[in-house]
Amino acid sequence: MKTMRKILLVDDEPIFRMGLRTIVPWEELGCQIIGEAKNGVEALVQIEEKQPDIVFLDIKMPKMDGIQVLEKRKNCKGNPKFVVLSCFNEYEYVREAMKLGACDYLFKPLMEGKDIVAVIREIQNRDDHIEEDDKNSYNRICNCLLSVVNGEEEKEKLIDLDQNFFQNSYFFLAVELQVKDYTHQKAEALLMLAREVLMRCFDDRRVPYFFEKNQVLYGMFFIGEGDEYFRESKRQNLWKEIKDYVEIPIWIGCSGTLKGSDNLEEAFRRVQKALDAHFFSCYQRDNVEYLEYSDELENTYNFELIYKNELDQISEAFGEADPQKIKDILNGICESILREKRWNEKDFLHFLANIIIGNMRRYRQQNLMEQLIMEEYNVISNIYHQNNMKQSCEYLSQLLEKIFEKIYENSAQDSNYREIQKAVEYMKVHYPEKISLQEMADRTHLSTKYFCKLFKIVTGDTFVNRLTAIRIEAACELLKNSDLKTYEVAEKTGFGNYHHFSKVFRKITGKTPSEIRKL
Numbered sequence: 001m002k003t004m005r006k007i008l009l010v011d012d013e014p015i016f017r018m019g020l021r022t023i024v025p026w027e028e029l030g031c032q033i034i035g036e037a038k039n040g041v042e043a044l045v046q047i048e049e050k051q052p053d054i055v056f057l058d059i060k061m062p063k064m065d066g067i068q069v070l071e072k073r074k075n076c077k078g079n080p081k082f083v084v085l086s087c088f089n090e091y092e093y094v095r096e097a098m099k100l101g102a103c104d105y106l107f108k109p110l111m112e113g114k115d116i117v118a119v120i121r122e123i124q125n126r127d128d129h130i131e132e133d134d135k136n137s138y139n140r141i142c143n144c145l146l147s148v149v150n151g152e153e154e155k156e157k158l159i160d161l162d163q164n165f166f167q168n169s170y171f172f173l174a175v176e177l178q179v180k181d182y183t184h185q186k187a188e189a190l191l192m193l194a195r196e197v198l199m200r201c202f203d204d205r206r207v208p209y210f211f212e213k214n215q216v217l218y219g220m221f222f223i224g225e226g227d228e229y230f231r232e233s234k235r236q237n238l239w240k241e242i243k244d245y246v247e248i249p250i251w252i253g254c255s256g257t258l259k260g261s262d263n264l265e266e267a268f269r270r271v272q273k274a275l276d277a278h279f280f281s282c283y284q285r286d287n288v289e290y291l292e293y294s295d296e297l298e299n300t301y302n303f304e305l306i307y308k309n310e311l312d313q314i315s316e317a318f319g320e321a322d323p324q325k326i327k328d329i330l331n332g333i334c335e336s337i338l339r340e341k342r343w344n345e346k347d348f349l350h351f352l353a354n355i356i357i358g359n360m361r362r363y364r365q366q367n368l369m370e371q372l373i374m375e376e377y378n379v380i381s382n383i384y385h386q387n388n389m390k391q392s393c394e395y396l397s398q399l400l401e402k403i404f405e406k407i408y409e410n411s412a413q414d415s416n417y418r419e420i421q422k423a424v425e426y427m428k429v430h431y432p433e434k435i436s437l438q439e440m441a442d443r444t445h446l447s448t449k450y451f452c453k454l455f456k457i458v459t460g461d462t463f464v465n466r467l468t469a470i471r472i473e474a475a476c477e478l479l480k481n482s483d484l485k486t487y488e489v490a491e492k493t494g495f496g497n498y499h500h501f502s503k504v505f506r507k508i509t510g511k512t513p514s515e516i517r518k519l
Contacts, residue, residue: 004032005124008052010043010069011085012061016108020056023113029120040064044072052080054123056116057102059086059093067093070100081123085111092300110381168222169259172271173198175217175242176278178249180387184215191217193246198238218271223257239290251278254292273297277343283334283389301342303351307333311355318359321404326355327397334389349384352396356380356403419444420458424466431470432494437463471495472508479517486513 007026009017017036026033034050037043039061047055059066066084073079082102086094087109094105104119175194177187194217195210209220239252253275255267270293277297281288304311310329317325337348357380378385379399386392423440440463441451455463475493478484484492490501505513 004030005053005120006034006050007031008035008037008043008046008050008055008080009033010037010040010055010061010066011058012038013058014038016058020116024116024120029117030124031120040066040069043069047073047080054120055080055082057082057084057097058108059084059097067096067100070097070102073101083119083123095300107384110378110384112378112381169257170220170222170267171257172255172267173219173221173238174253174271174275175219175239176251176253176275177215178251178282182215187215188212190246190248191215194242194250195219197242197245216275218268220267243289250289251275251281252290253278254290256293276345278388279345280338280343280348280389283338296341297343299342299344301344301347303333303342303347304354306342307336307351314355315359315362318355318362318400321407323397323400323404326400327393330393330396334393337389348389349392352383352392353380355396356383356399360403417458419446420455423455424459427467427470431467431474432492434494435467467494468504469508472505475501475505475513476509476516479513480519489513 009020011017011020017038021033031054034052035046037046041064043055043057044064046052057066057069064072070082073082082097084094084097084102084105085108086105087107097105103123106115106119175191177190182190191212198208198210198219198221208222211218239250242252243250253271253273255270255274258267258270274291274293274297277291278288281291310333313329314326317323317329337343342348382395383392383399386395423444426440426443427435437448437452441448444451446454452463455461455466459466461469471493475489475495478489478492479486482489486502487498490496490498493501495501495504502513505511505516509516
């Protein structure tokens with residue numbers, strides 16, 4: 001039976017800590033909450049005394065913040081894994097936390113129970129790999145890489161396996177399938193083919209080491225003095241060889257060349273950074289498939305400031321409820337991001353989220369925002385969970401359509417509700433006359449298109465259907481309470497054609513005029 005992992009919750013908000021306790025099935029995950037702390041000072045004391053395995057750590061706290069905790073934790077007995085918790089505008093702190101050894105992070109405004117569960121399972125998977133002492137050297141290296149070589153102990157394990165590995169330069173290469181709906185078995189088979197291509201390029205002296213994670217193939221490649229093929233100018237051809245052999249769309253991410261065991265963690269981080277940048281590349285027409293790490297990928301951007309004029313135009317279009325205009329402006333922003341290589345996924349997603357949240361506040365639509373969240377709890381976080389830039393923009397457009405539809409509804413109920421009701425009352429009085437759609441739209445001072453939309457929202461029916469229903473209802477009364485002939489009833493209720501009247505009458509009532517008269 002496996003030992004329960006000990007969890008420490010660190011956050012200065014009691015309600016948030018209570019939420020963490022209740023939204024996650026801790027026991028089912030093999031975890032136990034052993035303590036809580038409301039600031040960094042208390043957290044360090046509990047880490048020392050209780051030695052938790054995992055700490056959920058808020059970044060912004062009084063007395064001592066999360067960054068200071070990470071800086072001082074080396075003085076504690078325990079060496080837990082830290083998952084940092086942050087808000088939208090704290091991404092720079094998140095970056096610092098990751099450099100200080102945090103293994104993952106979550107954004108508090110978007111965090112759901114399933115996200116915490118995923119983080120816990122990821123940590124458990126890493127630990128399980130490290131605990132398997134009976135693995136051979138090949139798999140033990142893979143285990144160390146899977147844990148992102150977090151900590152001196154893991155680095156020492158890797159170095160002890162073969163000191164000669166790090167006498168040569170090395171780089172990481174990652175191969176990802178562009179199509180996401182392959183079965184697990186098919187994805188494994190395709191990645192195996194990619195591995196075979198890469199293996200052919202090496203001799204037995206420096207065999208590359210491979211491992212798979214989340215249907216991505218990672219490889220660590222060692223470069224000797226004579227391996228000119230794998231110098232920077234040649235590595236870009238690798239994806240072409242793999243693609244030609246596997247015959248499917250793939251993405252390649254490369255770390256660039258590094259040397260020494262101390263850079264192992266940095267190499268893995270760089271290859272992941274290059275692979276993640278494909279979030280943007282799929283938006284391009286030429287669909288860039290090979291990306292090697294560059295310093296540009298480390299840049300952060302204040303898109304709200306860079307695209308201030310465009311953001312103002314979006315806000316104006318938001319006020320006009322014009323989703324197509326917003327989409328056109330957003331396309332221009334995306335093209336600029338690609339052209340300038342401002343490839344920071346988190347900054348871009350924050351920008352999209354702020355378009356929604358900021359304009360909902362600006363136009364006093366907080367109640368509408370709450371209504372949308374009630375209907376679909378993760379309505380904003382869905383922006384962050386799309387696979388690429390294009391999908392995120394498409395989801396934003398769908399969300400805007402939904403928002404504007406709700407605004408139309410609210411607008412109809414507030415400012416135009418009475419006008420539509422007046423139109424219905426007019427129809428009830430003047431139904432014997434010839435009433436056109438254009439006439440009713442003119443009476444309400446609306447375009448025919450907008451009149452039809454509001455009429456449907458307010459009454460739940462179309463203009464033609466409601467007018468016909470009013471006329472049929474009046475016809476029923478005349479058939480029951482007068483001696484008028486059927487064709488006379490048709491004329492007095494606005495139906496100029498007797499045969500048309502009889503056909504419509506039966507379709508709506510299910511009976512003929514004669515049958516209604518006998519009731």
